Structures are given as C-alpha cells and as structure tokens.
C-alpha cells in the first residue's frame with residue numbers, strides 16, 4: 001500500500017477544516033482531503049448567517065439563547081469560547097475579503113434567526129456560507145504549506161494503543177495510507193444519511209462511525225438540528241432550505257390544514 005507522509009492531516013474542507021488549516025503552524029506541512037470537490041461541503045450551502053457578540057452587554061442573553069436552543073446540554077465552555085471569540089472571527093473573515101451586509105454608514109446590519117431573542121446574525125444576501133467558505137478556500141490556497149486532495153475518502157483511522165497515526169484513504173479505486181503526526185477530523189454532520197435532507201448526500205457522519213468503532217468518546221451524537229422549513233419536492237436529491245431567518249424575522253408556519261405546528265421562536 002502506498003504511504004503519503006504529512007505533519008498534519010485535516011479530513012474535511014468545510015469551514016471547520018479550512019479555518020483550522022489557516023491556524024496551523026506555518027512551518028508544518030498540512031494536507032487537507034475531501035470526499036468530492038472542495039466546493040461541495042455544507043459550509044457552501046449555509047444561508048441565513050453567522051451569529052456574533054455585537055456588544056459585550058449582549059453576552060448573557062446570547063449565552064442563555066444558545067443553551068436554551070441546545071436544551072441545556074451544551075458544553076458551557078464551548079458556548080463561552082464561541083461567543084467570546086466571535087468578534088475576532090468576524091474581523092479575521094473580513095480580512096480574507098468576506099463581505100457582510102452593512103448600512104449606508106458602514107455599520108453591520110444584523111438579522112434574527114430561530115432561538116435568538118435579538119438580531120445578532122451577520123449575513124451576506126442569502127448565501128452567507130458560500131461567501132465565507134469561498135474566501136476561506138481562496139486564502140488557504142495562498143498558503144504554501146497547505147495542499148489539497150479532492151475525491152479522497154477516509155475509510156478508517158490508523159490507531160494503535162490509543163494513538164492515531166493517520167488514516168486509510170481511497171481515491172478512485174486505489175487504497176493508500178496517509179501518515180501524520182496530527183489528524184483532525186472535520187467531516188461535518190450526518191444529514192446525508194436521510195432520504196430527505198438539505199445536506200449533501202456524501203456527508204454521512206463518517207468520522208462519527210469511525211470514532212464509535214475505535215471507542216473514541218463522542219458527546220451527544222443523537223443531537224442534530226432538524227429544520228421545519230424545507231421546500232417539499234417529489235424529486236430525488238437535496239432539498240432546498242427555507243432559511244430559519246425567515247422564522248427569525250417573524251414568519252409563522254402552518255400545515256396543509258392551515259394549523260400552526262411549531263413553536264417558531
């Protein structure tokens with residue numbers, strides 16, 4: 001079996017994989033792989049926007065809204081990191097060229113999404129994910145220490161005595177190993193397992209399945225986000241999401257009998 005060597009391996013080229021790669025030490029060789037093409041990740045599909053701590057006085061309310069949305073199962077430290085770091089993340093994204101909607105005076109315009117009690121969502125038209133991820137990708141391609149392999153599927157990790165040495169991968173029909181000092185799994189969610197989903201069908205929770213096989217602890221794998229606002233279609237394939245910002249801005253949901261069936265907030 002052929003073996004590829006790298007310092008750091010990142011499996012997944014959505015916003016998580018790309019952002020991690022941009023923060024890896026510049027003197028380390030980083031290899032990023034993805035199952036299909038670089039542009040086919042759920043990160044490119046995100047529509048409504050990205051939440052941000054717009055003012056320190058909003059911290060408590062932002063924190064409460066987030067843990068309420070997570071049925072109080074969220075890891076509080078992660079919520080804190082997400083909120084506290086959000087202004088810096090937005091500033092970094094702007095440095096990469098991401099354009100968030102602003103008013104005539106150049107101030108950010110905020111919208112509201114499901115579960116948020118105030119408008120604190122930055123957006124770019126209805127294609128915020130594409131705007132963010134395409135700029136992350138453009139930036140990542142400028143870095144000489146980062147290389148990409150498309151159409152490459154991780155099948156398993158190489159693990160012995162509780163240490164990960166890399167992965168077994170497949171490209172076309174060839175099986176090979178990628179040996180790495182550090183392996184980061186950023187393969188997204190499990191939406192592709194459902195017959196009807198707004199997610200890409202190749203996003204099937206592979207890292208989660210591999211982790212379960214290797215007794216790697218997972219937190220709350222049964223908690224996933226189900227949107228009540230997807231456009232119904234008889235055609236096969238990905239479904240179109242009616243963004244949750246529609247509910248955030250006050251839209252109500254009615255079933256075919258004209259009855260409310262969801263708590264929109």
Ligand SMILES: Cc1cc2nc3c(=O)[nH]c(=O)nc-3n(C[C@H](O)[C@H](O)[C@H](O)COP(=O)(O)OP(=O)(O)OC[C@H]3O[C@@H](n4cnc5c(N)ncnc54)[C@H](O)[C@@H]3O)c2cc1C
Nearest residue numbers: 012013014015016035041042043046047048049154187188
């Ligand atoms: C229609 C839609 C709208 C959304 N709107 C919003 C929104 O407004 N705001 C918001 O915050 N979130 C939104 N989301 C959710 C958001 O897009 C995701 O949470 C986020 O993009 C996940 O990023 P990620 O980097 O973890 O994974 P992804 O972007 O899904 O990337 C996964 C990567 O892993 C790779 N991969 C998977 N398995 C393997 C394997 N076995 N081997 C190699 N590579 C593999 C894939 O090829 C891909 O590159 C939306 C999602 C959808 C589908």
